[in-house]
Amino acid sequence: MSRNSFLHGRTGTCAAALLITTSLLLSGCGAGAGAGSADAQAAEKDPKAEKAVDAVPVEAVAASRRAVAASYTGTAALEARAESQVVAKTSGVALAVLVEEGQAVRAGQPLVRLDPDRARLAVAQSEAVMRKLENNYQRAQKLIGQQMVSAADVDQIKYDVENARAQYRLATLELSYTTVVAPISGVIASRSIKTGNFVQINTPIFRIIDNSRLEATLNVPERELATLRAGQPVTLVADALPGKSFPGVVDRISPVVDAGSGTFRVVSGFGEDAQGLQPGMFGRIRIDYDQRADALVVPRLALLDDGEPAVFRVRAGKVARVPVKLGYAEGPWVEIREGLAEGDQVVTAGKVALRDGTAVQVIGAKPATATASAQPAKKAESRQ
Numbered sequence: 288m289s290r291n292s293f294l295h296g297r298t299g300t301c302a303a304a305l306l307i308t309t310s311l312l313l314s315g316c317g318a319g320a321g322a323g324s325a326d327a328q329a330a331e332k333d334p335k336a337e338k339a340v341d342a343v344p345v346e347a348v349a350a351s352r353r354a355v356a357a358s359y360t361g362t363a364a365l366e367a368r369a370e371s372q373v374v375a376k377t378s379g380v381a382l383a384v385l386v387e388e389g390q391a392v393r394a395g396q397p398l399v400r401l402d403p404d405r406a407r408l409a410v411a412q413s414e415a416v417m418r419k420l421e422n423n424y425q426r427a428q429k430l431i432g433q434q435m436v437s438a439a440d441v442d443q444i445k446y447d448v449e450n451a452r453a454q455y456r457l458a459t460l461e462l463s464y465t466t467v468v469a470p471i472s473g474v475i476a477s478r479s480i481k482t483g484n485f486v487q488i489n490t491p492i493f494r495i496i497d498n499s500r501l502e503a504t505l506n507v508p509e510r511e512l513a514t515l516r517a518g519q520p521v522t523l524v525a526d527a528l529p530g531k532s533f534p535g536v537v538d539r540i541s542p543v544v545d546a547g548s549g550t551f552r553v554v555s556g557f558g559e560d561a562q563g564l565q566p567g568m569f570g571r572i573r574i575d576y577d578q579r580a581d582a583l584v585v586p587r588l589a590l591l592d593d594g595e596p597a598v599f600r601v602r603a604g605k606v607a608r609v610p611v612k613l614g615y616a617e618g619p620w621v622e623i624r625e626g627l628a629e630g631d632q633v634v635t636a637g638k639v640a641l642r643d644g645t646a647v648q649v650i651g652a653k654p655a656t657a658t659a660s661a662q663p664a665k666k667a668e669s670r671q
Contacts, residue, residue, distance in 0.1 A: 342648040345637035347601050350585050350627045357577040357615040359515065361505040365525075367566040368556070369497035371471045373398065375486040377406065377464040384482050386493075392469045398493055399467040401486060406462035413458040417451035424448045473497035476566075501557045501564055502538065503572055506550040514576045515540060521555045523570045533561045537574060577615070584620040589633040599634040599641055600627065601649060606634060608643045 379401035386398050424444045430436040473495045480492040503523065507515065521535035538556035545551065555572060557564060564570075589598045596613050599606040614622030627633070632649070634641065641647070 342604070342646045343637060343640050344650050345599075345601070345606075345634045345641070345647045347632040347649045348586055348589065348635050350583055350623060350629055350631045350633060352581050352583055352629060353620065354578065354580045355582040355584055355615050355617045355620060355622050356575045356579075357514075358573045358575045358617065359507065359511055360571065360573045361507065362569065362571050363503040363505050365501045365503050365557075365564060365566055365568045365570055367473070367496040367498055368500045368502050369471050369473065371469075371473075371495045372491050373467065373470065373493035373495060375399075375401070375464075375467060375488055375490050375492055377401065377461055378486060378488045379403070379405070379465060381480055381482055381484050381486055384478070384480060386475050386478070388475050388478050390475050391473070392475060392495065393472045394469055396469045397466050398469055399480060399486075401465040401467070403462055403465040406458070406465055410455070410458040410462050413451065413455040417448070417455045420444065420448040420451045467492065469493075469495055471495055471497055473499075496566055498564075498566060499559070501561060501566060503535075503555050503557070503570060505553045505555070505572060505574075506545075506548065507553050509544045509549050509551060512544065512551060515553055515574060516576075520575050521557075522573045522575070523555070523557060523561075523564075525564060525568050525570045527568050528563055531563070533557055533564060535561070535572075579615065579622065582614065582622045583624075583627065583629060584622050585627070585633050586635050587616070587619055587621050588635040590621065591638060598627070599638055601632040601634060601647060604646055604648075606641050606643070606645050606647050 381399055382402055383400045384398075385400070386392055386396075392398070424441075424447075427436050427441045427444050431438065431441050474497075475493060476496045477494040478492070480486060486492065515537065517537050517539055519537045521537060523533045523535055525531070525533070535555050535557040538554045540554070541552040543551065553574070555574070585598065591597045591599070591608070595610055597608055597610045600609045609626050611626030612624040614624045616622065634647070637647075
């Protein structure tokens with residue numbers, strides 16, 4: 288065989304081998320691509336997989352029953368029901384100051400003793416004049432029977448006696464003013480006098496407050512006039528005493544509405560149960576004017592902020608927008624009068640991403656997709 292014939296035969300054999308290898312590779316790639324596209328189509332057609340991807344995680348709370356009260360809330364400063372500014376009714380040097388700030392006193396208790404010497408001399412002088420005129424009047428009554436004194440002279444002496452007696456009582460009263468006494472029972476809130484000071488008449492020297500009963504005055508809008516009345520229970524929370532609440536009662540209500548502000552005054556009283564409260568403290572006051580013992584309630588967070596009152600109710604893994612009729616609201620709870628039943632779950636967190644009919648997964652609840660996918664797995668194992 289010639290060399291050309293040998294080369295020609297070898298080249299043809301190599302070309303045939305190359306052609307067969309290329310065909311096998313192309314057929315393998317086509318089979319792999321077809322299998323991948325089939326798996327993607329199966330995943331797209333699987334509704335369970337799509338549902339698991341689209342479910343929105345939310346928090347939900349069941350509607351329940353509890354007591355709820357209708358109330359009006361406001362803020363006010365506490366004031367003492369009785370307060371007195373003690374002033375000196377006469378002038379003199381303070382010989383002794385008998386009480387200090389913070390000390391409890393009773394009505395009539397001595398507080399300060401002023402120098403009484405001048406007042407005592409005035410009493411003695413007026414008493415002497417009074418005794419002299421009384422003796423003259425007695426002698427004149429004896430002489431009038433003997434017609435030695437005229438009736439006009441006797442009447443004049445009588446008037447002089449009455450005037451002298453009045454002067455004596457006035458001097459005695461001035462002497463009593465040298466001992467300053469408490470006009471009311473309470474606590475000494477401030478003292479502006481020291482022993483040895485000269486006190487002028489009408490000078491304030493003490494301030495006494497009666498903290499046995501405190502009051503708080505609210506300026507309430509006129510629309511609440513028909514709902515509030517005396518005797519209703521009141522609860523006060525003071526900023527200075529966190530974690531404590533103090534009971535009280537509506538003491539009195541002004542029957543007149545202020546034309547300028549459109550409000551009326553409501554005065555609440557707090558008695559012996561308000562231990563720890565002091566005049567001047569700032570408090571938050573709640574007046575309960577009605578109460579329902581068995582009301583259907585949901586958290587305030589469940590309400591939607593899009594106009595009419597509504598909530599998202601969860602049922603069968605989807606939410607539905609349900610209009611509701613609201614009742615009383617107390618703290619974090621709001622009463623539902625219509626639209627829900629006891630036990631209905633309402634969404635409290637995650638409402639922004641929801642629409643009517645959105646699939647949801649309640650956080651903390653067992654996913655339904657996990658249960659559904661577990662059953663086919665068990666069947667496959669049993670078949671094997």
